[in-house]
Amino acid sequence: MKKRRWFSLFLSFALLLPLFSLTSADAYEDFTLDAKAGLLIEADTGEILYEKNAHQENFPASLTKVMVALLVFEAIDEGKIALTDSVTATESAFEGLSSDGSTANIVPGETMTVEQLLNCMLIVSANEACNILGETLYGSVDAFVARMNERATELGCEHTHFANATGLHNSQHYTTAWDLYLITREAMKHDKFMEICNSKSYTVPATNMTDKPRELHSTNFLISNWRARGYVYRDAQGIKTGSTPEAGYCLISSALRGSRHMISVVLGAERVTLEDGVTIQTRSFSETSRMFDWGFDNFVLRDILSSSDLVQEVPVALSSEASYVSTHAAEDISCLLPDNVEPNMLERTVTLTNDTVDAPVSAGDVLGKLTLSYNGKVYAETDLLALNDVSASWFLTAQRRVSDFFAKPLVRILLIAVVLLIAALVVYVTMFSRRRRYGHRRRGAAHSGYRGRRRRF
Structure with a gap:
């Protein structure tokens, strides 16, 4: 009978064990990227879900063209240029370009609009389009590249240096x-x-140099199967491909699934022949798809905290109407958590600006910061704001000011000096008074004598 009880107990424990193992955030599936460097970020919050050598310097190849496009669109916003403006390619725009580099077959003297050149650059990665746009905006490719580096610094890029506008290899x-x-x-x-x-x-319409339209097909296998099949990822949206022998295969992409939006970067992936000896796989695409699936499958967007939730009471000084003020989060907080981590499992750490806040306090004053973390990883931070106004007592405030005034080192020194001076003066006056009194008596005694009549004998 006892054996049966022990066996039932052991069986129950074995069945429950998997449930307990799910309480750890480490239970979600691990991910390892097969590339030199990579990054997966939740677009709306900027939360990093995965990174590998994210700050390691690598060659970007044609991913460079994202910066070129950024400068063009910013120039459009500033009114320096328009999408409909016509631009004629110069001979100098083709200097230094390799004959086997990516191209839209634009030739010197050919006229296109800015919009057409952007399509040539971003869809088929045309190197000549970069230089044509750069010359149009800054007069020369060198001046444009200088602005690329300047803009990178402005954006906070600490390990970036551009030597050209195309991404062609340069150490x-x-x-x-x-x-x-x-x-x-x-x-x-x-x-x-x-x-x-x-x-x-x-489709680029016929230009002054050709009487036929030009068909451009994306180099991004995640959104188009025109160049290769088996890579299309239904949630993918853009963004830019790049490859050179030195850089390997690179890809910046984004994916939208429901309300969730992710951005990925893969650098230095390989192109390999699979075991069948026929299938060639470009790992920048397959690794990006795998990373997106991992992000979508293992993380859940959860509501963590409402801005109306009270977080902590902070003691208040110098007020006769309240001894504390309540605080609340500055904003509603939602973030991606591993799918087995619930919001109530997050550790809340409150860091107050001061342990006690002095009145007056106004609703909305920042009194501290709230950090939400799990297993040492910070998932969200927000300011803590005062919930309501707390007025100051004039009496307590005046008392504090007097106390603070006399607590100053210089004031203390002056007070000590005054006390010592007064003490010295008292001692001096006392001693002087005694000296005068006793000295008068001695002089009186010395001159005293009998002043009666003398008797004659």
Whole structure:
């Protein structure tokens, strides 16, 4: 009978064990990227879901063209140029371009609009289009490249240096996955940029140098199967491909699934022949798809905190109406969590600006910061704001000011000096008074004598 009980107990424990193992955030599936560097970020919050060598300098190849596009769209916003403006290609725009580089077969003297050149650059990665646009904006390719570097610095890119506008290999032309994310994030603010990057194809009308339209087909296998099959990812949206022998295969992409939007960067992936000896796989695309699936499958967007939720009471001094003020989060907080981590499992850490706040306090004053973390990873931070006004007591305030005044070191020194001076004066006056009194008596005694009549004998 006892054996049966022990066996039932053991069986129950074995069945329940998997449930307990799911309480750890480490239970979600691990991911390892097969590339030199990579990054996966939740677009709306900027939360990093995965990174590998994200700050390591690498060659970006044609991912460089995202910066070129950013400068063009910013010039459009500033009114320096328009999408409909016509631009004629110069001979100098073709200097230094390799004969086997990416091209839209534009020739010197050919006239296209800015919009057509952007499509040539972003859809088929035309190197000549970069230089033509750069010369149009800054007069020369060198001046344009200088502005590219300047803009990268402005965006916070700490490990980026551009040596050209095309991404053709140069030992001094490098960046990182993180810096490329910063550049891409800024470029994505322009709707036209994303519209072009997400185009499977584009037709350039006949120009002054050709009587036939030009068909462009995207080099991005995640959105188009025109060049290769088996890579299309239904949630993918753009963004830019790049490859050179030195850089390997690179890809910046984004994916939208429901309300969730992710941005990825892959640098230095390989192109390999699979075991069947026939199938050739470009890992920049397959690894990006795999990383997107991992992000969507293992993380869930959860509501963590409402701005109306009270967080902590903070003691208040110098007020006769309240001894504390309640605080609340500055904003509603939602973030991606591993799918087995619930909001109530997050650790809340409150860091107050001061342990006690002095009145007056106004509703909305920042009194501290709230950090939400799990297993050492910070998922969200927000300011803590005062919920209501708390007025100050004039009496307590005056008392504090007097106390603070006399607590100053210089005032203390002066007070001590005054006390010592008064003490010295008292001692001096006392001693002087005694001296005068006793001295008068002695002089009186010395001159005293009998003043009666003398008797005659």
